[in-house]
Amino acid sequence: MSANFSQGVGGLKILFVHNAKTRFVQMDLDILQSTHNVVELAFAPSPHYFATLAREIKACDVIYGWWVSAHLLPAVLLAKRFGKKIIIAGGDYDVIYKINHGWLRDKGRYWLGHLLFRLIDAFVVFSEYSLAKTLEHKHIRPSKVSVIPIGFRDIAKKSSRVKRPMILTVGTVWRTELYRKGLEMFARVSREMPDVEFILAGRWMDDAIEFLRQINDANIKYTGFVPDTTLWQMMSEAKVYTQLSSHEGFGCALAEAMLFECVPVVTERGAIPEVVGEEGIYVPFQDVPRTVQAIRAVLAQDGTVGSRARQRILARFPFEKRRNELLELVDNIATG
DSSP states (O other), X not given: OOOEEEOOSSSOEEEEEESOOOHHHHHHHHHHHTTSXXXXXXXXXXXXXXXXXXXHHHHOSEEEEESSXXXXXXXXXXXXXXXXXXXXXXXXXXXXXXXXXXXXXXXXXXXXXXXXXXXXXXXXXXXXXHHHHHTTOTTSOGGGEEEOOOOBOOTXXXXXXXXXXXXXXXXXXXXXXXXXXXXHHHHHHHHTOTTSEEEEESOBOSTXXXXXXXXXXSSEEEEESOOHHHHHHHHHHEEEEEEOOSOOSOOHHHHHHHHTTOEEEEXXXXXXXXXXXXXXXEEOXXXXXXXXXXXXXXXXXXXXXXXXXXXXXXXXXXXXXXXXXXXXXHHHHHHO
């Protein structure tokens, strides 16, 4: 176990702790590395990891991590011991303790949250919805919470975006996500539209893929994991992107699809309206006929709605906005 050190142009020494380098975790790492000296440490429980963690915490100015979760507990406890400042980024997952993960796991997350939120110096959420859910808890001080939306580079700038009647959604295929992310719903909708191509892109984690195939395995393609370049090609071709979730902390894939001028057909749940605004069609959660009707309506439209969807993401969620606000917050916490 070794830490990755990145020499910035100066500034603070930051220990960046994570348990998975997702796209938005990588985004924050890139932002902090652009200005500060960053040591990246991926959680991997072992004696060597904990020795490295303790050494780097002693040497750093600020600890920055993603998700109020068990992998950050050792870092937070050590940081408090050595008097270091702690910033955690997260969202609705960290403050909604009933997400169909099972009673024991949800209860554990509840008590872990009670402990960690009392110890950290700042909690960064990426939507007003996540802020509202966070402030429902009396043990979380409002002054510790900041909203800094996810930012997006224009990954679709050079795309030709030749659209065809294809419907796309992205999600990890496992039992706990089928209902919450609307993946079961996506399969049911596809069964009612046999003349249209549907694609569900996302890693298969358990036997949930077999459950979906029992619903429909004809005009729907289950890709499994695909690299970004392949996903972006799908987005450049798809006319419709669906996000049929029961709740959503933001919707990164949704925003990226909008950059490629996909028209959103979405539920009015969680932070989805913050992302989509008026540039999509809202459908009731778990309503197959209304969702089919909405998709048919989009397929009959010209390309102006997709163009407006793209402009909304560029205007409201630019990468530079997150970069500037995150760097300002880190500097304020470090010097406060």
